[in-house]
Structure formats: C-alpha cells, structure tokens
Amino acid sequence: MRASYDCVVVGGGPAGGTAAAIVASAGHSTLLIEREPVPRFHVGESLMPEVYWPLERLGLIDRVKQSGWQQKKSVQFVTHTGKESQPFFFREHDERECSTTWQVERSEFDKMLFDRAAELGADCYDRTRLIDVKFDAPDSPDDTPRATGVVIRDADGNEHSINARVVIDATGQQSFIACKLGLREVNPDLKKAAIWTYYKDAVRGEGDNEGATIILNTEDQNAWFWFIPQSRGITSIGCVADHEYLLKGRGKPEEIFAEELANCPGLIPRLSNATRVGKFTTAKEFSYMTRKHAGKGWVLIGDAFGFIDPVYSSGVYFALEMGVRAGDAVIEGLANDDLSGEQLGKWAGEFKEGADRIRKLVHAFYDRDFSIGRFMREFPQYRGNVTDLLIGRVFTEDAGRMFPDLQRSIENTRQEKLASMKEMNA
Numbered sequence: 001m002r003a004s005y006d007c008v009v010v011g012g013g014p015a016g017g018t019a020a021a022i023v024a025s026a027g028h029s030t031l032l033i034e035r036e037p038v039p040r041f042h043v044g045e046s047l048m049p050e051v052y053w054p055l056e057r058l059g060l061i062d063r064v065k066q067s068g069w070q071q072k073k074s075v076q077f078v079t080h081t082g083k084e085s086q087p088f089f090f091r092e093h094d095e096r097e098c099s100t101t102w103q104v105e106r107s108e109f110d111k112m113l114f115d116r117a118a119e120l121g122a123d124c125y126d127r128t129r130l131i132d133v134k135f136d137a138p139d140s141p142d143d144t145p146r147a148t149g150v151v152i153r154d155a156d157g158n159e160h161s162i163n164a165r166v167v168i169d170a171t172g173q174q175s176f177i178a179c180k181l182g183l184r185e186v187n188p189d190l191k192k193a194a195i196w197t198y199y200k201d202a203v204r205g206e207g208d209n210e211g212a213t214i215i216l217n218t219e220d221q222n223a224w225f226w227f228i229p230q231s232r233g234i235t236s237i238g239c240v241a242d243h244e245y246l247l248k249g250r251g252k253p254e255e256i257f258a259e260e261l262a263n264c265p266g267l268i269p270r271l272s273n274a275t276r277v278g279k280f281t282t283a284k285e286f287s288y289m290t291r292k293h294a295g296k297g298w299v300l301i302g303d304a305f306g307f308i309d310p311v312y313s314s315g316v317y318f319a320l321e322m323g324v325r326a327g328d329a330v331i332e333g334l335a336n337d338d339l340s341g342e343q344l345g346k347w348a349g350e351f352k353e354g355a356d357r358i359r360k361l362v363h364a365f366y367d368r369d370f371s372i373g374r375f376m377r378e379f380p381q382y383r384g385n386v387t388d389l390l391i392g393r394v395f396t397e398d399a400g401r402m403f404p405d406l407q408r409s410i411e412n413t414r415q416e417k418l419a420s421m422k423e424m425n426a
Contacts, residue, residue: 001123001154004163005029007330008150009122009170010130012038014316015302016170017113018323019330021058023168024122026331031123031162033152038114038126039107043196043281045236046072046213046228046313049090050392052098054320058116067112070103070211070231075390077372078216078266085373087209093387103211103230109316127155133167133177133298144341146296147177166330166339167298170323175304178290190287190309190362193246195253195260196226196238198278203270204229213313216266221368223260225267226310234277237267240310243284253280285310287362289352294345301326305348308355309362317392318355325351354394360403361389369413370406378412379405 009020012034020032034040049072055061074087090099118124131153135145149163169177178184205212214227223241230236239246239260250256257280261267289306293299301322308314325347333343364370376383382402393399 001031001125001160002029002162003160004149005031005123006164006334007031007166007168008162008164009033009168010133010150010176011170011172011302011304012036012114012124012126013042013110013170013172013302013319014113015304015319015323016168017110017117018054018058018320019168019170019301019327020117020122020124021113021120022324022327023330024117025120027121028331028334029123030117030121031164032114032117032125033128033130034114034124034126035129036126039111040126042106042110043194043236043238043283044310044313044315045104045106045230046226046316047101047104048313048317048390048392049099049101051101051317051320054317054324057324058113060112060116063112064102067102067104067108068231069105069109070229072101072103072211072213073099073208074205074212076205076209076212076214078214079371079373080217080219080221080265082265083373084266085376087205087212088383088387088390089208090387090391091208093384093391099391103213103228103236105230125154129153130171130176131159133169133180134161134163144295147298165297165334166344168326168330169298169300169304170302170319172303173307175288175290175300177298178300178304181292181295183290183292184288185291187287187289190366191243192240192285192287192309193243193282194238194240194285194310195246195257195280195282196236197257197276197280199235199237199271199274200233200277202227202229202235202237202274203272204235214266215311216264218260218263219265220263223263224311225260225264227267227270235274237271238310240285243286247282253282287359292341293348295341297339297344298341299326299329299344306355308359311362311365312358312390314355314358314392318351322347322351350395354399357389357394357400357403360400364406364410367410369410369417371409371413374413375406375409378409382406
C-alpha cells in the first residue's frame with residue numbers, strides 16, 4: 001500500500017469495483033478498499049439488462065456467461081388478488097443479446113468486480129476500514145473543502161494516512177462524505193423496510209419466464225414481496241413495506257414474514273413445497289438523495305450518491321453505470337488537471353434525470369390507485385416504454401414520455417372509486 005495515489009475508491013461493491021477498474025485501466029495509481037472480507041454477502045441479486053454495457057466495458061461479459069447464474073429474461077407482476085400479469089419479455093422489445101440478463105449471487109458478482117479492478121492494476125484490500133476522509137480547509141466561507149486523502153485501518157489494525165488527488169466515495173448507504181458534509185436528504189414518502197430470506201425449490205415461471213423477477217402484492221396492499229430465482233434451485237424472497245408498518249411492535253422478523261406471506265395469495269402456492277434455507281434478515285430501505293454529488297477532489301457513486309427503492313432492481317445497474325461515468329470523469333480530470341466538483345460530477349445531471357424516471361415509476365407502484373394491467377389496457381402503446389424502463393433504458397428523453405398518461409390512468413381509477421363510493425352512500 002502506497003502513501004499516495006491518484007485515486008482512492010472507498011467501498012468494494014459494484015460501484016466501487018467498477019470505478020476502480022475504469023480508473024486503473026487508464027494507468028492511474030488506484031487504491032480500492034472494502035471493510036468486509038471479500039467475498040461478502042449482500043442482497044440485491046436481480047440485474048437489469050442494461051448492465052450488459054458496463055460489464056462489456058469491463059471485459060466481463062464472457063466471465064458472466066460462464067458463471068452459471070440464473071438467466072433473467074422477463075419481469076412479472078402479481079396483483080393483491082393473485083392475478084398474474086403477462087410477463088414483460090425483454091427480447092420482445094430488443095432481440096439483441098443484451099436483452100438477457102442474470103440473477104446473481106452478489107458475493108460472487110461483487111468479488112468478480114473486485115478481482116477485475118486488481119487485474120487492471122488497482123491495489124485492492126479487503127478488511128480495510130475507512131476512518132476518515134481528509135479535507136483541506138476552504139479558502140473562504142463560501143468555498144467548499146477539497147478532499148486530499150483518507151485515513152484507513154488495515155486488516156492488522158494499523159492506521160494509514162494516505163494522500164489522494166481524488167476520493168471516490170462508494171461506501172453504500174453509509175454515504176460517508178455526504179453524511180460528513182450534511183448533504184443527504186431522506187425521501188419522506190419512501191421510508192421502507194425489508195425482511196428477506198431464501199428458499200429452495202420454490203415454484204418458478206415456465207420456459208423463458210423461469211428466471212423472472214416477480215413482484216407480488218399482499219391482499220391488503222400494505223406490503224409486497226420480491227421473488228428472485230437464483231442458481232442451484234435457490235430463490236430470494238423478500239417482503240417490503242413502510243418501515244413503521246413492517247417493523248414496529250410486531251414481533252420477530254420470522255413472525256412478521258409469516259403474517260405477510262399468509263396475506264399474499266400469489267406467493268403462497270409458489271412456496272407450498274419449498275424449504276427455507278436462509279436466515280431472516282432485515283434492513284431499512286429508506287429512499288434518499290444527496291444535494292451535491294461531487295466537490296473538489298471527491299465524488300459520490302452507488303448508494304452513496306442516492307437510493308431509490310428495491311422494487312425495480314435498479315440498484316446494481318445504477319451502481320455500475322455510475323462507476324463507469326465517474327471513472328471516466330476522473331480520468332479526464334486527471335489528464336486536464338481539473339479535479340473540480342464540476343468536472344468530477346459532470347455526469348450527475350444526466351444520470352439524475354434517468355434515475356428520476358425510475359423514481360416516478362416507484363411512486364406509481366406504491367399508489368393504490370395504480371394498476372399496471374389497467375394502464376396497459378388503457379394505453380397499450382406504452383408497453384415498449386414500460387419495458388424500456390424495466391430494462392434500464394432511462395437515459396433518453398423519450399424514456400419518460402408515458403408518465404402524463406400514467407398519471408391520467410391513476411386519476412381515472414381514483415375518480416371511479418370516488419363515484420362508486422358516492423353511489424353506495426346515496
């Protein structure tokens with residue numbers, strides 16, 4: 001481990017591993033640190049098809065194909081009554097190879113990225129904890145501080161003060177720099193929590209729908225479940241709901257999970273002959289965004305940049321995409337000796353516009369007056385647009401064209417409900 005680097009990346013998840021690989025591949029001295037032993041467990045196994053392009057950039061497509069991970073070719077929704085939507089098959093919208101993606105074991109997937117960064121020249125250390133990010137004092141009260149390096153503790157307990165021209169914060173929901181500088185803002189409308197576990201021999205879809213991510217609503221619509229088929233017959237099953245509803249005063253996680261499962265008619269038959277093979281894990285899934293995403297000598301990526309919601313499985317794709325975009329901005333900044341916030345975060349505006357389209361879809365999902373089936377019946381011309389969003393193709397202006405009519409569909413449902421209530425009370 002050197003005393004100084006061109007770039008230090010903190011966090012060895014998909015965002016950090018990707019950014020470190022990109023910067024190191026350009027010949028810049030790069031340090032990647034991860035506090036946990038690698039490989040390490042992580043949830044978030046379902047990938048959007050658009051991961052193909054950052055994985056191709058990293059030279060990992062063949063490696064992923066040979067991994068044995070479950071292929072994912074579709075997404076499906078199940079209503080609170082148990083009615084299943086028609087699957088959204090990605091290939092119907094795009095017949096190219098990139099329309100097939102994967103349901104991964106995150107420990108293996110993240111290690112692949114960590115190892116790739118090392119192959120491309122980064123110094124990679126796990127079991128290495130960030131103690132602090134070093135900043136110079138600002139030149140004036142209106143100025144922002146410049147990141148100059150990090151203080152870390154290695155696997156043997158020794159502390160190191162390391163200088164860096166750029167610090168990339170990929171610390172996940174810890175979001176170290178954003179919290180240190182007071183830049184993080186929680187979305188009050190999306191304070192969710194999750195309880196999840198793993199089952200063997202759950203009933204999957206058939207044919208090309210076998211590897212589908214399935215989103216299933218509970219009967220009272222207070223919660224929903226994810227169903228993510230993985231390799232070796234294992235399926236990730238998670239329950240998501242408002243934090244207060246799911247975890248406050250309801251007993252142990254396994255008891256809450258069982259109560260919600262009994263209230264999910266679409267999931268019960270899928271688990272009737274399945275065996276649970278994992279422990280129950282809980283997590284806060286609070287949605288948040290950072291007010292500022294880069295400054296002098298630092299940039300945020302992955303969940304350190306922001307987190308939306310697990311429902312559409314956008315997290316890993318967004319992490320990889322940010323890793324590539326931030327890595328390229330760092331390379332350009334180092335070449336031009338411009339490590340300003342404007343340079344390091346030059347990609348963030350366009351990225352946020354795309355991410356906001358997923359955010360709108362998430363808000364629609366949690367609106368009880370929204371039905372994906374009704375929307376498709378009312379506006380069948382948007383089926384391709386919906387599939388684009390589920391694929392992850394959100395970085396074009398055309399990607400958001402359906403939202404005015406989506407809101408119109410919600411309002412139609414709302415008005416019909418009000419009319420029905422008035423008729424009943426008349």
